Amino acid sequence: LSPLLFSQSPDTTAILYGNTITSADLKKHLSVLASDAYEGRETGKEGQKKSAKYISEQLQSFGIPPMKDGIYYQTFALYPSISLKTVIKAGKKEFNMLEDFYYFRGTSYEAISRTELVFAGYGISDKNYDDYKGTDVKDKIVLILDNEPYNKDSLSLVTKEKKPSKWTKDHQVKTELAKQKGARAVFYVVNDFEKWKNKSKHFFESPSLSLDKPDGSDMPVIFISESMASQLLAASKKLKDVQSAAQLIAAEGPRSEAIKQNVLIDFRQSTDPILSENVIGYIEGSDLKEQVVLITAHYDHLGVHDGKVYNGADDDGSGTVAIIEIAEAFMKAKKNGHGPRRSIMVMGFSGEEKGLLGSKYYVANPVFPLENTVCDLNIDMIGRVDDKHKDSADYIYIIGSDMLSKRLHEVNEKANAWYTKLKLDYAYNDIKDKNRFYYRSDHYNFAKNGIPVIFYFNGTHADYHKESDEIEKINFELMEKRARLVFYTAWVIANMDERIAADKKQENKD
Ligand SMILES: [Zn+2]
Incomplete structure (x- = not known):
């Protein structure tokens, strides 16, 4: 038996704010970010900058203050491998x-x-x-x-x-x-x-x-x-x-x-950097504010190729709009006196499609000490249904939840049992899985540093990394449930007495 370290019944206050995450709002944001005007959000390009601006404007409109110097960005330099000569x-x-x-x-x-x-x-x-x-x-x-x-x-x-x-x-x-x-x-x-x-x-x-x-x-x-x-x-x-x-x-x-x-x-290359931005929304906690719960998604995608815009509605427009909504829910709670005990930091990463670069930069240059980072709940593709679940749509793949922390896994299961009742599919929760999903999104850079992670994922589909990954194919009702699961899990983690411990050793470092 596990000790009773978190409250043993659903929290009606949590439900009040969980319910503010709605399919209508998710759709509203995604119809902006996954539109052609955002040019496929390619790292370093105009569409990515526009997306960063859109996300930060939402954070601002919720009353979430910028981290410092009036900006919501963590800016970093990237060097393109463009040969001047061959x-x-x-x-x-x-x-x-x-x-x-x-x-x-x-x-x-x-x-x-x-x-x-x-x-x-x-x-x-x-x-x-x-x-x-x-x-x-x-x-x-x-x-x-x-x-x-x-x-x-x-x-x-x-x-x-x-x-x-x-x-x-x-x-x-x-x-x-x-x-x-x-x-x-x-x-x-x-x-x-x-x-x-x-x-x-x-x-x-x-x-x-x-x-x-x-x-x-x-x-x-x-x-x-x-x-x-x-x-x-x-x-x-x-x-x-x-x-x-x-x-x-x-x-x-x-x-x-x-x-x-x-x-x-x-083969001399250009040494001129291009700049890119991680977008950060920080909601300060109360008595345990030194500890931070991260909720992340990458907002960059593949850009425009041969005149075709890769809008990446699912990858990872879905995760991006989910973190916007989750940030809003936590901020509303805080404004009404129900703010989290631990701090919440939502972060939109850039550079993911280029090799998890935004998160790689973040863990090397963290805004908060990594030892105070409780966990990373990373969302990458939660708007679609894969072939395996065609007839049983209310599911989500959970990857990594038990790799570093027994308790994190339990909390996620508990939050789901109480609030969202999705089928949690652990089929890819294996470091030896041939798809290697555990290594393939931003959470991995945190796991590498011993920080417990959960990767929320809908599985792949025929439109993955194609121009056909469009908003028309998104299941917003399902996405709402999945986004709420992340919110509720974060809610429990942020408010429980005990800090989620990294109590399991990772078997495989790379
Ligand atoms: Zn992705």
């Missing part, structure tokens, strides 16, 4: 991105120019086979072959076995080794260049954003075609091309060679 030259020959090579943007490389290129065989260092033996690659541009060498009996020179080893299965084993050896850049020959290039294409098309200012010191890994590799190796009389280099190794064992060849790699 140049690789060897002697007079110039190679072309996506024809001869590809690389993954996301790190800035200063221009790298060398007068020689080191061929380091297959880039393997193992007990029976070592391409690096007697070869110094420190600060050099290194070229390595794909997979591993086999002798005429089809046995690997590395393992003496037929089946491929880790050196074939995971190219990062080789690139990590090159990095340890101090290589400045790696040309990695890809045997099936066209296939892998096409598989990776979507990465090249939209620039990524990073919180880290590019510093140019990273070791770029450039995936090159066999044809490009052969042109680079042609300057060596012995190696000639990829095929003959591979044959030499198969016959004679590991081989590396420094080849006289001027090589220039210039």
Whole structure:
């Protein structure tokens, strides 16, 4: 039996304010934020700024004061991986991105120019086979072959076995080794260049954003075609091309060679940041105000592509309007003398679709000390019904509630039993779930820091990350119940005597 640490019956005062969260209000806000005028709310773009303004104006209209300096924003800088150049030259020959090579943007490389290129065989260092033996690659541009060498009996020179080893299965084993050896850049020959290039294409098309200012010191890994590799190796009389280099190794064992060849790699990136904003609504508590209960949702989405506006009504327009309504409910309660004992902070994150960046920035630069942050109730997609629940709509997926805190899980269940009576589906509440939902929204940055979280989620649907994620498809009655569940859970957590404890160790950190 659990000790009776929170009150054992529904609180009629809570219901009074829970009832102010209505499908009509949710719809009113969403019809603004998920309209074309908000241009898909892409991080750093005009539509995102407009959305931040809209959310903060709502907070202001409820009488929630700004955090400081009269603003509701936590502003942060992001660095886009926009290459100013994509140049690789060897002697007079110039190679072309996506024809001869590809690389993954996301790190800035200063221009790298060398007068020689080191061929380091297959880039393997193992007990029976070592391409690096007697070869110094420190600060050099290194070229390595794909997979591993086999002798005429089809046995690997590395393992003496037929089946491929880790050196074939995971190219990062080789690139990590090159990095340890101090290589400045790696040309990695890809045997099936066209296939892998096409598989990776979507990465090249939209620039990524990073919180880290590019510093140019990273070791770029450039995936090159066999044809490009052969042109680079042609300057060596012995190696000639990829095929003959591979044959030499198969016959004679590991081989590396420094080849006289001027090589220039210039992928310099812009270091100009773009600015983005987390929006914060803070409702100060009473006797336990030093402790803060977070209620969060990301308000950014995918923007406009090929003239199509991705309105993200469900993802995560639904969570955004829910936190607006929840903030209003708590503020109304406070104005009527029923304010929360612990402080409530609602936060709209930006940068989520770019890699949980707004929340990542927040946990590194928290407005309140993380040790005073009781929990994060994160809402990401609560306006739709997935296929599994077509015929039993009143459900919500609960993810993470019991990962760090037994009590948080109990409170959420209790709040639901008392007030909302949704079917709580725990199907995705597993760190080993193949969809990895636990890792895929902003709450994870809090969980990583030992703060108990709940992720409220409706599951995926055919319109997920499509331009068809539109307001017409939102089930507002259901969304109202789900938003109220978050409100009631927060209400109990904010008002109970005991603070929710992080009493369980997270099994898996990443
Ligand atoms: Zn989302």
